[in-house]
Amino acid sequence: MKIAIGSDHGGFEMKETLKGFLEARGVQTRDLGCFSKNSVDYPDIAAAVAGQVSDGQVDQGILVCTTGIGMSIVANKFPRVRAALCVTPRMAKMARAHNNANVLALGGELISIEDAKAIVSEWLKGKFDQSGRHQRRVNKIQQYACNTVDPLNVYDTDPDLYAVLRNENRRQSENLELIASENYVSRAVREATGSLLTNKYAEGYPAKRWYDGCQYVDDAERLAIERAKQLFGAEHANVQPHCGSSANLAVYLTVLQPGDTFLAMEPAHGGHLTHGLKANISGRLFVARHYGVSRDNEQINYDEVAELAKQHRPKLIVAGASAYSRIIDFKRFRKIADSTGALLMVDMAHIAGLVAAGCHPSPVPYAEFVTTTTHKTLRGPRGGMILCRRRFAHDIDHQIFPGLQGGPFMHVIAAKAVCLHQALQPDFKSYQERIIRNAQALAEALKAGGLRLVSGGTDNHLILVDLSTLDITGKEAATTLDQAGITVNKNMIPFDTKSPQTTSGIRIGTPAVTSRGMKEPEMKQIAGWILQVLRQCKDNTALADVRKLVLAFTDRFPLP
Ligand code: PLP
Numbered sequence: 136m137k138i139a140i141g142s143d144h145g146g147f148e149m150k151e152t153l154k155g156f157l158e159a160r161g162v163q164t165r166d167l168g169c170f171s172k173n174s175v176d177y178p179d180i181a182a183a184v185a186g187q188v189s190d191g192q193v194d195q196g197i198l199v200c201t202t203g204i205g206m207s208i209v210a211n212k213f214p215r216v217r218a219a220l221c222v223t224p225r226m227a228k229m230a231r232a233h234n235n236a237n238v239l240a241l242g243g244e245l246i247s248i249e250d251a252k253a254i255v256s257e258w259l260k261g262k263f264d265q266s267g268r269h270q271r272r273v274n275k276i277q278q279y280a281c282n283t284v285d286p287l288n289v290y291d292t293d294p295d296l297y298a299v300l301r302n303e304n305r306r307q308s309e310n311l312e313l314i315a316s317e318n319y320v321s322r323a324v325r326e327a328t329g330s331l332l333t334n335k336y337a338e339g340y341p342a343k344r345w346y347d348g349c350q351y352v353d354d355a356e357r358l359a360i361e362r363a364k365q366l367f368g369a370e371h372a373n374v375q376p377h378c379g380s381s382a383n384l385a386v387y388l389t390v391l392q393p394g395d396t397f398l399a400m401e402p403a404h405g406g407h408l409t410h411g412l413k414a415n416i417s418g419r420l421f422v423a424r425h426y427g428v429s430r431d432n433e434q435i436n437y438d439e440v441a442e443l444a445k446q447h448r449p450k451l452i453v454a455g456a457s458a459y460s461r462i463i464d465f466k467r468f469r470k471i472a473d474s475t476g477a478l479l480m481v482d483m484a485h486i487a488g489l490v491a492a493g494c495h496p497s498p499v500p501y502a503e504f505v506t507t508t509t510h511k512t513l514r515g516p517r518g519g520m521i522l523c524r525r526r527f528a529h530d531i532d533h534q535i536f537p538g539l540q541g542g543p544f545m546h547v548i549a550a551k552a553v554c555l556h557q558a559l560q561p562d563f564k565s566y567q568e569r570i571i572r573n574a575q576a577l578a579e580a581l582k583a584g585g586l587r588l589v590s591g592g593t594d595n596h597l598i599l600v601d602l603s604t605l606d607i608t609g610k611e612a613a614t615t616l617d618q619a620g621i622t623v624n625k626n627m628i629p630f631d632t633k634s635p636q637t638t639s640g641i642r643i644g645t646p647a648v649t650s651r652g653m654k655e656p657e658m659k660q661i662a663g664w665i666l667q668v669l670r671q672c673k674d675n676t677a678l679a680d681v682r683k684l685v686l687a688f689t690d691r692f693p694l695p
Contacts, residue, residue, distance in 0.1 A: 136259075139193040141167040141184040143177040143206070146199025146243035149251055153197065156252055160259060165193060181209035188237050189213040196238040197255070207240035217276060222246055224257035231261025235273050309689050311621045311661060315597035315644020316457070316485065318514045319651065319695045320550075321557060327550035328516045336542045340532060355549040362555035366491050367499050369522035374551050375535050375543040376519030379484045379508035383409040383453075384416060385521060385534040386480050386504045390451050393420050398443055398477070399453035400435070401425035404629045405599075407457045407482065424449060428459075428629045433590040435459070437467050444475045454498070455482030455506075458626050458642050460574075460593035462495060469501040480504040486595055488512030488646070491558045492567035495595060503527060512570060512596055512646050515554025516547045566649065570596045573645040576655040580662030581643075586669075589628050589640065597644040601628050607672055609638030615672040616641075620685035621665060651692040660688070 138157060142150035147169060157164050167183040169175045177200045184196040188210075196218075198206040203220040210218035218238035219230035222245055230236035239258050241251055263269065290297045307319070320328070332352060338345040341353040341360075356374060363372035376382035391397060400406030404427035408415045411423020424447045429436040444452060454468045465481060472479040481498035487507040489495035498505050505522040509515035523531050536543070557563060571594070578588055578598045589599035602612055609625030616623055627633075628640035643665075648657070664681050671677035 136161075136195070137163045137165065137193045138195045138197055139165045139167055139184045139187045140197045140199075141169075141180040141206075142199035142243070143169060143180055143201070144172050144174050145177075145201030146203075146241065147172050149241065149243045149248060150197075150199045152248050153199070153251060153255060156255060157197075162259070177205045178209045181206040182213075185210035185213040185216045185218065185238060189215050194237070197241070198238060199241045199243050199251075201242060201244045203240040203242035203245065207238070210238045210240065214280065215277070217273070221254050221258070222250075224253045227254045227258040228261050231258060232264045233269050233272075234276075235263040235269070308694055309620060309686055310617075311664075311685055311689060312647035313621060313623045313643045313645070313661075315624075315642050315646070316508075316511050317644075318511060318646045320510075320514055320516060320554070321695055323553045323557070324514070324516055324550045327553045328546055330546050330549060332546040332549050333544070335545045337545050338536060338542050340536070352545040352548075355545060355552055356543070359548050359552035359555060362552060362559060363520060363522065366555055366558055367497065367505070367522055369499050369505070370525040371523050371528035371531070373521040373523075373528075373531050373535055374518075374548050375540065376506075376521060377540060377544060377547075378517070379407075379482070379506065379519045380409045381535070381539050382506040382508075382519035382521045383407075383480075383482060385531060385539055386506060386523075387417060387421060387451070388538060389504075389527065389530045389534045390478055391421050394422065395451075396422040396424060396447050396449045397451040397453060398424045398426060398440070398447060398449040400456050400459070401427040402457075403627050403631060403635070404428050405456040405459040406453075407455075407484070410453055410455075410482070428590070430630065433629055434461050435463065437464065437471070440468070441471045441474065444471050444477060448475055449477050451480055452477045453480045453482060454502070455480075455484065457485060458597065458599055459485075460588075460595055460597050460599055461590055462594045463498075465496060465498040465501040478503045480506065482506050484508040485511050485597070488514060488558065488563075489567050489571070489595055492564040494564070494567045494571055504531075509551050509554060512567065513554060513558060514566075514646070514650065515558075516550035518544070518547045518551060520551065569654065570645050570649045572655060573649050573653065573658050574598060576658040577643065577645060577662050580659045581665065584662060584666040586666070596646050597642060599626060599628060600641050600643060601639060602641065602669070603628075603632075603639040605669060607669060608633060609640045610636065611672065612641050612669055615678065616665065616668050619664065619668045619678045619681040620689070621661070621668065621681075648692075650695050651689075653692060657688075657692075 187193045188196045200206045207218045207220040217236045219236035220240040221227040335352050336346045337349045337352045341356050359374040360372045399410035402412050409417045411418045426440045452472045479502040481502040484507050486495045490497050503524050507520050510517045574593045578592045587601040613625045623641045623643050625638040626640045626642035627638050631639050633639045
């Protein structure tokens with residue numbers, strides 16, 4: 136057992152005596168001061184001892200100041216430190232057994248040397264009782280300690296921005312987040328995203344940087360690359376794209392010349408704007424041809440894809456969507472691409488988490504390029520990623536840097552590494568399975584309530600609701616639901632007669648609520664509120680009633 140011990144001038148004599156007392160009992164002590172009765176600032180000594188306990192350099196700590204209060208307050212600011220100020224041996228025994236306290240604080244003026252020895256003696260004998268309730272409660276201490284979403288330094292330097300963060304924090308906690316492309320990241324991902332890796336410039340790639348001092352960020356990027364390759368079975372991974380859009384553009388610029396044709400899903404049928412929308416660079420630089428869904432079953436019309444490929448001979452075919460609730464048949468896309476000599480890119484931004492967990496067929500065996508965002512079902516930081524065949528590795532890397540981007544966001548890449556590590560763990564599969572079960576439970580309950588769903592239901596994390604039989608547009612529905620604390624987005628449905636600004640539909644997704652721990656019974660409850668709001672959208676009292684219920688409900692599911 137190794138114990139770090141420290142005191143201020145008020146506890147100096149007691150500390151000196153206790154050192155001998157500890158050593159006589161075979162405890163290795165590390166004295167971190169003070170070393171005389173001269174006045175010192177107790178926070179400095181407490182921080183030195185608590186820091187070593189927090190880092191695991193020592194097993195425990197003992198702090199002595201005049202009352203023990205100041206030092207225990209300081210020590211408890213450190214992660215994983217549980218400091219207990221004890222004035223009786225029983226307190227020491229209980230602090231060890233119930234609280235798994237790892238720092239003992241003593242008041243040199245409050246107790247005698249003999250009292251202190253008795254307390255330390257009991258402390259050394261004490262053992263944490265790991266049976267259920269104590270462990271659970273200690274875990275809760277750790278959880279609450281991590282709840283420091285309060286940005287203390289922003290509070291001090293920029294009260295206006297602090298208010299923004301506080302308000303958004305409250306909004307995320309108190310609303311039901313059903314936007315299909317959003318999620319709540321884990322605390323580990325958030326910590327990496329907020330880390331000091333943001334300070335580092337690292338243009339280039341690991342071991343080939345334009346700046347020095349990159350040895351540690353190189354490690355972060357290598358971890359992210361290797362984990363991405365392992366998770367998806369890819370030959371090459373580029374983890375630098377700042378977002379999904381730049382990942383897509385990098386692939387286009389790698390294989391297409393301005394004016395070349397590519398074939399992708401019609402944005403109005405569920406494709407993304409980077410799939411050749413006229414207003415997007417993809418539609419301005421290249422000639423985009425679009426396939427859509429069939430009128431009868433509202434699923435991708437593969438015959439139409441094959442026909443269009445034959446007709447337009449695109450250099451690249453793009454599969455993948457932003458608002459499509461059915462399994463995509465990548466094998467079929469491969470066959471079509473091969474039949475016309477096209478390359479295949481799959482944009483799996485929405486379903487990357489499902490693919491990682493084996494809950495949706497993987498596009499990697501079929502496509503030369505697979506692009507994704509990392510912040511949707513994959514539950515990582517906001518960003519993009521490209522997986523590709525080895526033979527395109529150099530060109531893709533070169534297109535991202537120096538082609539499209541300068542310095543990569545190393546803090547985000549570190550967070551991608553964390554998210555990919557989490558996605559490799561067994562419980563990620565059950566999380567993704569739950570997302571789908573939740574989406575299906577929500578879909579069934581909405582259908583039972585009389586709503587029409589595009590394609591009749593869902594195989595993945597999202598649902599597209601057709602509101603055209605109700606007297607409400609997608610825009611009105613989304614605004615009204617948000618008033619009631621339920622956040623979705625307006626979305627065009629296939630063959631929509633309304634404009635993209637108005638829409639006849641809303642898109643609903645379950646990744647975020649699943650991250651909060653909600654399951655099928657909660658989905659039924661949520662569906663009930665959605666139906667109530669849509670039916671009573673002009674009744675402010677009814678909206679306020681749902682808002683109140685949503686508030687009480689979300690309180691039961693703290694943010695991750
Ligand atoms: N691809 C698809 C299918 C998407 O749904 C999205 C975003 O919603 C993107 C690409 C673009 O991602 P980003 O917003 O990170 O540019």
